Amino acid sequence: MKHHFFIISCLMLLCICSAGYAYSPREVINLNREWKYMRGDCRGAEQTGYDDSGWERIGLPHSFSIPYFMSRDFYTGYGWYRKHVAFTEKNLSGKIFMEFDGVFQEAEIFVNGKFVDRHRGGYTGFSVDITEAAQVGDNLIAVRVNNLWQPTLAPRGGEHVFSGGIYRNVRLVLKSSTYIDWYGTFVTTSGLDTSNGGYGIVNVSTEVRHSGNDTDNFRLVSNVLSPDGRIIASAEKEIEMKCNTAQTVRQTMEKIENPCLWHPSHPVLYKLESLLFKGDKLIDRDETSFGFRWFEWTKDHGFFLNGEHLYFKGVNVHQDQAGWGDAVTDxxxxxxxxxxxxxxxxxxxxxxxxxxxxxxxxxxxxxxxxxxxxxxxxxxxxxxxxxxxxxxxxxxxxxxxxxxxxxxxxxxxxxxxxxxxxxxxxxxxxxxxxxxxxxxxxxxxxxxxxxxxxxxxxxxxxxxxxxxxxxxxxxxxxxxxxxxxxxxxxxxxxxxxxxxxxxxxxxxxxxxxxxxxxxxxxxxxxxxxxxxxxxxxxxxxxxxxxxxxxxxxxxxxxxxxxxxxxxxxxxxxxxxxxxxxxGVNPPVWSVSGTPAKLRLEASRYTDIKADGTDDVHLTVTVLDEEGRELSNSPDVKLTLISGPGEFPTGGSILFEAGSDIRIMDGKAAIAFRSYYAGESVIEATSPGLEPARIKLTFTGAPAYKEGVTPKVADRPYVPFSLQKKGKIQSFGLNNPAFASSAADGHSTGYAADGKFDTWWEPESSDQNVYWTLDTERSLMLSEVSIRFASTDRYQYKVEVSEDNKNWMLVSDKTGNKNPVGSDKIKPEKTVKMHYLRLSFPQTGKYVTPKLAEVEILGQLD
The missing domain is CATH 3.20.20.80 (Glycosidases)
Known part of the structure; x- marks a missing residue:
């Protein structure tokens, strides 16, 4: 059985004009700069007269936990954000939206003291219509955010951290009263199977909304733009819309011969330009990036991309990074x-x-x-x-x-x-x-x-x-x-x-x-x-x-x-x-030596946007006198000497071996961002070593003025702690389990599935019988509980390990001569563990183990 899935591809690229149109009536404004923030639930903070003069000045993306360096605990509660924006009468003649790319995890939006909308869900974006609450002149936007655990909100659990905040981009989008909806364009491609001759057909579904007072006629033009910007296919459709309605407009374009296919080795992208007209007047424009390609998943022969087999090699990725937590830039x-x-x-x-x-x-x-x-x-x-x-x-x-x-x-x-x-x-x-x-x-x-x-x-x-x-x-x-x-x-x-x-x-x-x-x-x-x-x-x-x-x-x-x-x-x-x-050879590994100087490098040095979507990655390396990289890890400090910008800790950051803000193997790194334009000078220093300096140039924001632009407040790193005593918890249920072998119908997982009528049993030919449990945690072991499917003279030993390589004996029952149905083992001293292994040596009294259930009691380390 094969599953064929002919795919799509497209992303809204905001306010970018094509060769055909030199302007867009839609205005998109980055709102990441110049917010005020206060952690806690501040009563009345949505009101225009509320005094926020004591609040912290911050930019987005932002997290409640900044600065955050991988600690287990994190603040859970409320945080408030406030920002002022100005609107003209022209702005109010159309529709005004705020678009959020992500707020963790419940957001309440207020404009000029009026509640506008609420969104529940920490990982998906949303659009809020603020038109009715907006006014000519100054407007106060206030957002109340909480990251409280809630029984009806997904996810209810996970192993990463759940820091709150407006941790992704925010935009203001000004549209006409009739417009293409938020992420309202859906592009699919078909006809790409080479057996059909290798052409592409673009199918488009576009959601149009009309908030005008009367029934009216509009025209939607959709153009496919090649990678070099040429129009290579078009479709046009007249639509009639009644007051306060939405309509999905479907269009299919003519064949595009031999389109360049998207593939990891050649990720070619096209664009769809969507133009909405009233008569001859352009009233909205949107642009969508997409690619031609097709794929199929098969149960017998794996994955195919563009008709070619591809065994993909992947990684799992969480979003958070050092210092900034989840609040990372694009x-x-x-x-x-x-x-x-x-x-x-x-x-x-x-x-x-x-x-x-x-x-x-x-x-x-x-x-x-x-x-x-x-x-x-x-x-x-x-x-x-x-x-x-x-x-x-x-x-x-x-x-x-x-x-x-x-x-x-x-x-x-x-x-x-x-x-x-x-x-x-x-x-x-x-x-x-x-x-x-x-x-x-x-x-x-x-x-x-x-x-x-x-x-x-x-x-x-x-x-x-x-x-x-x-x-x-x-x-x-x-x-x-x-x-x-x-x-x-x-x-x-x-x-x-x-x-x-x-x-x-x-x-x-x-x-x-x-x-x-x-x-x-x-x-x-x-x-x-x-x-x-x-x-x-x-x-x-x-x-x-x-x-x-x-x-x-x-x-x-x-x-x-x-x-x-x-x-x-x-x-x-x-x-x-x-x-x-x-096929890239590894570098020469750094070795211990005599530190003499530092090298400071940035991922980029110029044209860095100061709008919260951009930043630079700074890396400092310890060198000897000849410039060789060393593994020595002395304390290193990065300091903003002049100009705009901030580390997650404020104007400087100290890296120390053994701390959460660490330097290891002679290297340290951190991301640095700015919300003002100008030249920033950053220096790396370490006692007794020659320092290093670099210059960075930020653009696209009001210029930084020494003595006038507010300084970034220092944010000393203090790991958040719930200060709760370690609790004995149960582990093992549904955790990964591995064994030397497994007899048919008796998989390794049956010894950790919570059921006593299923069990793991090795193959009869197994000569090195063992069963291993990965708790996926670092624990202080209190007790191991073992239950067998039947009572017999089992002989076994119990060991624990932190790395699945070096094992410590907890209990040796290899000389057992008595019938055993269950066993509880408590270590004589505190034992740190991650893995548990039961081994069943094949002596003259060997009995094939039938392991029904293993439970581990312990405290998280």
Whole structure:
């Protein structure tokens, strides 16, 4: 069975004019600059007369947690944002919208003291019509944001952090009273199969809204522009619209012979120009980027792009970065995609939520396939409402309907915003939603089915995937609900999921914990067995967990699994992949020596936009007298000497070995941004070493004036702490499990599925019997509980490890002569662990183990 999905691609490129039209009646204004912010819930802050003189001056994107450096805890509560804008009578003659690319996670918008709208969902953008609340002259925009855990908001759980804030771009969009709607253009292409002669047909659906007082006639012209800007196809349609109505206009253009196809090795993009006329007057214009290409997922032979087989090599990517947390610029998102591409990877899984429009745009332009995921997921840990380890699906009946509607709302927003990107090859419904209370699994399955059906309705050109579907086992499997499936961790090796009846991929493999520099090795982890990392004929591809270190609720044990560190400096494993995948030899590794000086470099030096969409990545390196890079890591300070700009900590930042703001292996890095134009001088210093300076030029904003422009306030880094005592929690249920072998019908996961009537059992020919559990956490072990499917004279030993390499013996029962049905083991002293292993030596008294369930009790380290 084959699934053919002829794809789309397009992204709104704001206020850019084509060769055919020198202007656009639509005005798009970046609103990232000059906001006031206060953490906490400030009563009356939406009112025009409220005194915000004591609030912090900030720019967007912004997070409650800035400066943030990968700590486990984060502030949860409210934050307020205020900004003044001016409107003319002409502005008020049309429609005025505010467009948000992302606010975590509930936003209430006020204009001039009036409540305008609310949005619930932290990873998808939204548009707010503020026309009725706006006035001529000064206008106050106030946004009340909270990141409180809510039982009816997705996600209800996860392992990353959930910092609040307006952490993506905000725009003001001025339109006429009749206009093309927000992300209202949907471009699809067909006819690309080379067996048909290699032509392309562009199909366009455009949503037009008319808010005028009368029925009127309009004309929609759609032009396809080639990569060099020529009009190569057009369509035109007359439309009649009644007052306060919306209409979807469908157009199909003539064949385009031999279009250049989008592919990771040649990511060619076209544009669609949408022109809305009333008579001969142009009243709205929009531009959409898209690409010609087609693909198919197959269950037997993997993935095909433009008719050619492609076993894609991917990474999982979280969005947050050092200092700024989730509040990264478009340029920072682009750098992440570029680092992935540089190492030879050609696919990204957007774990585990919709990423920014800028991120998807970067995938289009850099040439990286993209798996876009809805925020329905959870994680291991205590399943209680009130915190982010809660059950994936609500445990209270009264929360279910509202939760499902919120999931479907965010799914629809994700598809609407991203549906035109050629890089996107799948919509994923979830990640590991089986981390839910057992009684809610029926709800999980029904919701996934609703999501799949809704995805087919919203976008019939792409498959609906079930991500992280390696549990549950048995009759309750969820992996076959969608069109395609992704398995995480041990799902790559569990027999139940080998060559499934639908197309599949490994959505997560690896999980190698390392500080930079780390080892020059790959992180195959789960794919190492039988060299599965080289690819399997029926499998479409694989994605390593993970691309970048990220903030995690569970601390460093989960946070440092990337091949690139949190400061966006590659670890040695990244260089291994770059060597094997891209054919680039690794550099000479730095060694210890006598530090003499510093080198300071920037990702760019000139024409850096000062509007919150752009920034630069600064890297400082310790050198010896001859300029060789050293691994010595003395304290290094970066200071803004003159001009505009800011570090996440304000006007300077100090890197220290062993701190959260770290220098390691002789290198430190951070992103630097500005909201004013001008030349910035930054100096790197370290006691006893020759300093280094660079100059950066920012543009596109009011000029910085020394002594006049407000100085950026210092933001000292103080890790947020909930100051709660460690709680004993249960781990093991549905965590990844691995074994030396597994007999038919007795997969490794059956020993960690919460059921006593299923069990793991090795193959009879296995000569080195063991079973391993990955808790995916760094724990202080309190107790190991073991239950067998039957009582027998089992002989075994229990060991724990932090790295899956070096093991510590906790209990030795290899000399046991008594019948055992269950066992509880408590270590004599505090033991730190991440992995647990049970080994069953084959002595003369060997009894084949039938391991029904393993539970670990412990505190998060």
């Amino acid at each position: 340029a920072a998102a682009r750098r992440d995609v570029a680092l992935v591409k540089e190492a030879g990877f050609d696919m990204i899984r957007g774990s585990h939520y919709p990423h920014s429009p800028a991120f998807a745009k970067a995938c289009d332009e850099e040439g990286v396939l993209f798996w876009s995921e809805a925020p329905f997921w959870a994680t291991a840990g205590e399943k209680k409402d009130g915190y982010w380890t809660a059950s994936a699906y609500p445990v209270r009946q009264e929360d279910c309907d509202a939760f499902e509607e919120n999931v479907l709302q965010q799914l629809e927003e994700m598809i609407r915003i991203h549906r035109n990107h050629p890089s996107i090859i799948a919509w994923s419904m979830c990640n590991e939603p089986f981390f839910t209370t057992p009684e809610t699994m029926d709800g999980v399955r029904k919701l996934l089915k609703r999501m799949v059906d809704y995805t087919h309705l919203l976008d019939p050109t792409r498959p609906a995937g079930i991500g992280g579907a390696q549990r549950p086992l048995g009759e309750e499997r969820i992996d076959l609900i969608g069109d395609i499936v992704g398995y995480n961790g041990d799902g790559a090796t569990i027999l139940d999921f080998q060559q499934p009846p639908i197309p599949s991929m490994v959505t997560e493999y690896g999980s190698t914990n390392a500080d930079r520099p780390g080892e020059y090795i790959p992180g195959w982890g789960d794919l190492e067995k039988n060299d599965a990392w080289k690819g399997v004929e029926w499998r479409s591809g694989q994605a390593i967990w993970c691309g970048f270190d990220h903030g995690s609720l569970f601390g460093e044990g989960m946070a440092k699994l990337g091949i690139i560190d949190y400061f966006r400096i590659p670890k040695r494993s990244w260089y291994w992949y770059r060597n094997v995948y891209a």
